[in-house]
Amino acid sequence: MSHQRDIDLVNELLSQGAETDWLEFKRDNVEPDTIGVRCSALANAARLAGKDMAYMLWGIDNATVSVAGTRFNPDTQKAHGQELAFWLAQQLQPSIPFQFRSVEHPAGPVVILDIPAATSAPVTFKNIPYIRIGSATPKLTNYPERYQQLIEKLRPYTWEHAIARQYVSGDEVLTLIDYSSYFKLTKQPLPDNRTGIFDKLSAERLIVRDVSDKWNITNLGAILFASDLSQFDSALARKAVRFIAYAGKNRAAGVSHRIDGKKGYAVGFEGLIEFINGMLPKNEHIDSALRTEQPLFPILAVRELIANALIHQDMTITGAGPQIEVFADRMEITNPGKPLVPADRMIDLPPRSRNEALAALMRRMGMCEEQGSGLDKVIAAVELYQLPPPLFREEGGAMQVVLYGPRTFAQMTPDERIRACYHHAVLRFLSGERMKNASLCERFGIDLKNAAQTSSVIKKAFEKGLVRVADPEHPRAGYVPWWA
Template identity: 40%
Template structure:
């Protein structure tokens, strides 16, 4: 594979390394086993290029490399070690020798490994793939969960009695057909049911969204949403434990209404009267619940979306680990259940791609609440909304997390975080700029935000961007 000097210089201009592009100085040598690991990780992430002889920090100067002078030898060693071919090119750049490893993407349904370790990139590190991610890869090419059959050989009248067809047309904002055939035709087009001979099959997608009672479908009865309300800040005393029965689409509005009804209200004093206001903005609850439904691992047996209500927080969790890192939830989007997500967006149950979590964070800032907390467990993903806290009661991690989320939010609307904007986010006065500065410094130390212009010596007028920008 011929790679030109111009191509090398184009790669050097990218804003940051990606899952498919890696730079290493390797002036004199590069560890062979490490090379094998990078080849495996990049292949598992869709293929890409590893370049030796280039600094990995901007402006990415070409420093030249003396590693692997025998290209035939290293090509052979790579194939023997990891079992697939990697093309190796030597480019005589004016500033030094550059070595380019062109790594192919893995085959569908296959994950590559080195010495038994299935690797992927996570920031600057190479890490083993999670069990959740491996299961997704090995399932590629197989029928997705939504297209599998929930109930076979049902009549037309059974379809109408089992699925809430009326709600579908109301949610999609279309008039209800004048006859049953029109209803069935629309459901077939949406892949909610399949017509086969004189009978119909109800798909998982159809039942999961529009079931009048999920218990009518054996494979989906454990996918019902569970809402548990506790008396205090822990699980010692349960007040109510409710399991929903309706499909996600037809039961969504009722679910959100029920959650809001379980939440304690904050009481504020207006000009004349005391007024009860919601503990959390409804849009935040709606988006987080919808996200949990859309992004759950539907193939995880015996588990479902759970909503736990405490006196000081609302915790929403779903089975499965996310496809992207937690810090990128605000600005990136990747769903493991695309058919489910697409239909729920068209039914206006959730926002368009990538515009949900930013609205959650924006509404949290508007309510002056502590920042959203996203936690990745061993097999579940947790998002938590916290009740109002005074600024003085927030700990360091709260303040740094709020600073990062505010910085991302500003970046997404084409603006930059400043000392003033952060003070406004926390409700701080103009005389508390030093307090905001300390929070920004802590966020920089933890690698969450960075200066837009590192050469700017003035902190008074400094602007900040997320670490990944």
């Protein structure tokens, strides 16, 4: 962390003029239990105050609120025979990533203790939660109304709002972030002054104000609008989209094209989709004696599935990002993180996203369908092309979707036919209709005189418990998914 930023932070905290519920000054008091109680109280009070961080500063004269210097050295300080920081980490629950830093301030040595605000639960010290009221630190349970307020304000960790780049100047923000793309994609006019630009980016939580007229770029701002993700730390840079095209039907065939993306998702999305569609093999289609070429996979399906991979990945998994692999007969789209919705219910259940801010902004920018209407349109496009059904599966702690190229009913495997039958039943149900033999014939491109083929598929799907008769008293009324 920047030494100058620490000096600016000390000066800004001193400018408060006095201690607050999330800020405490000390001179040399390093009694371990006192520090522990204060950590719990300040972490909880900071969340109540709407702050993401609380602070304790040593080396401050409380009466004059000025730097007086301290002899406290957190690296050598002991607590009950252990290193202070190690002992403190054992006593605080849930574990919070607090940090001691020694600062050579021009007016004298200062020690800063960063205390992250409570997130998932009240922070306790030796199993007791505390709160700060004025300069007092009573037990939180003695103030039930504050306890209830804190519970209501607690929220799970939000990756999007964490900091990707700290303490950068306004000029650096405008270099690192493709701000013009933000205004273009959200269909807003570009402000004619810097203040207007920064107000909008800040309101969107793409950036947040730091100390001394500096800014922090959030993970949301970087992952969506970075001009170059490699300018951020490696954990974020590795979340760039990776595209690999193989010369055959497996990875042994050799790589024909490979691109490791560098742009933020929003900045590079349209270019990525256009590139992929240009790279995809074409399928010859004859209609009314005219010979035309169509993409091997529906463009809508490709677009929606890639957007879903970006949105639903587990951002907390380091060293991994979305990957798109194209083979001669299929496309595999993989994103890190186990799916939050069972694979067999992804078409109909409302999506659950780990990254709500990312998802909402991408939808506003038109990069994917409105919530809950994406995968059903993917399946509908696949049916229109009469392709084998896509495969949704969990693969080694990651989510993978496989789109297959054209194959006739006879060329599909028995499992693919059954899965296509289930998908078709889901689509019909979501449209207020029921699957029938005739509709499944149309889906597979089978002439009605050969309906016995689809009757066999429906029977097998029924036996596997994937579909059921819509009305047992009227078996010819059609079929619905098992969960309907």
